[in-house]
Amino acid sequence: MSHESIPLAGVIGFPIIHSRSPQLHGHWLKTLGLRGHYVPMEVHPDNLAEALQALPKLGFVGVNVTMPHKEAVLELASHVTDRASLIGAANTLIFREDGTFHADNTDGYGFIENLRQNAPDWDPQVGPAAILGAGGAARAVVVSLLDAGVPEVMISNRTQLRAERLAQDFGNRVTAVDWGHASRMIGEAALVVNTTSLGMADKPELKVNLDGLHAGQVVTDIVYNPLKTKLLARAEAQGCVTVDGLGMLLHQAVPGFERWFGIKPKVTEALRDATLG
Structure with missing residues (x-):
């Protein structure tokens, strides 16, 4: 008997309190009527590798990465896109079913x-x-x-x-x-x-x-x-x-959201308002 799981995504950083990503992705999830959640998570650098191993097991399909983890995740990824390796940092991770993950940079x-x-x-x-x-x-x-x-x-x-x-x-x-x-x-x-x-x-x-x-x-x-x-x-x-600069934050979120939740979202005035709100 198969069951449909609810996809989870989020953002990891240390600290994470200032991140606008939860409002941003939350607006898309709500307006597109998608089942799914986007969660801010404070992860200490010492716990980064452990957290990235655990998240896929908890139902996460991927996460955004912010300071201070953007460089460290490249060492842990099983696949790094050309642009992420050229930039020397990643901001978007896509988890695979085998527990490995793919690192990209959409900045x-x-x-x-x-x-x-x-x-x-x-x-x-x-x-x-x-x-x-x-x-x-x-x-x-x-x-x-x-x-x-x-x-x-x-x-x-x-x-x-x-x-x-x-x-x-x-x-x-x-x-x-x-x-x-x-x-x-x-x-x-x-x-x-x-x-x-x-x-x-x-x-x-x-x-x-x-x-x-x-x-x-x-x-x-x-x-x-x-x-x-x-x-x-x-x-x-x-x-x-x-x-x-707000548009850069909004647009960099599009590729990750599309990979995690299956729909390419649009950057609109309503999204700007929701992210700043």
């Missing part, structure tokens, strides 16, 4: 889909992209921009060495720019991206000279709290097309 996908939805006239090939920051998020953005056909990516970071290391990993289409010259880099770019947490609520402001911003540019910030960062407000005042 870059979320970043590009957010731009496509909210700056539909953006043409990747029209000119270079300027990226502020050289952490894990910057890596995902670089991979996705090169993939989309951006001719040149310039990276500037307060610690120059990190920017240089990141640039070296990607060859001659990616260059590191001294933080002191970030203003000039911004002026030369068709797309400007802040991948740092600077400008986020409770974090220091992004201290970069923004005089280079001008009409015709697309400017996006991966920070979504506040939705309109000072960078975006300034860009808007200069006549740039601006895209906030």
Whole structure:
């Protein structure tokens, strides 16, 4: 006698209290009328391997992964997608029936889909992209921009060495720019991206000279709290097309939800409201 199980998914991190993913996936489950649950789980780094072995046995079909586990899960996965290994981190795990799991990174996908939805006239090939920051998020953005056909990516970071290391990993289409010259880099770019947490609520402001911003540019910030960062407000005042960071969070969730629950969900205004609510 077979029984139908209710698929479970969730997000693991340490801490997990700030995650917006439960509201996001919960909205989709409810509006699509699907049986299933999405659960936030605080998992200490010492217990990560054990938790990932136990979750499939408890009925979980997969999980999202947030800080500080995004790199550690790659070591434990039985299969890692090309983009996850290129980025050096995973944010989406798909559990298999034999207890092994598949690790993917959908951050870059979320970043590009957010731009496509909210700056539909953006043409990747029209000119270079300027990226502020050289952490894990910057890596995902670089991979996705090169993939989309951006001719040149310039990276500037307060610690120059990190920017240089990141640039070296990607060859001659990616260059590191001294933080002191970030203003000039911004002026030369068709797309400007802040991948740092600077400008986020409770974090220091992004201290970069923004005089280079001008009409015709697309400017996006991966920070979504506040939705309109000072960078975006300034860009808007200069006549740039601006895209906030919330859409990246929403779009990166689509591939995982589709794999876990069997339906490709849509990113809508109602979803934005539910995620922020």
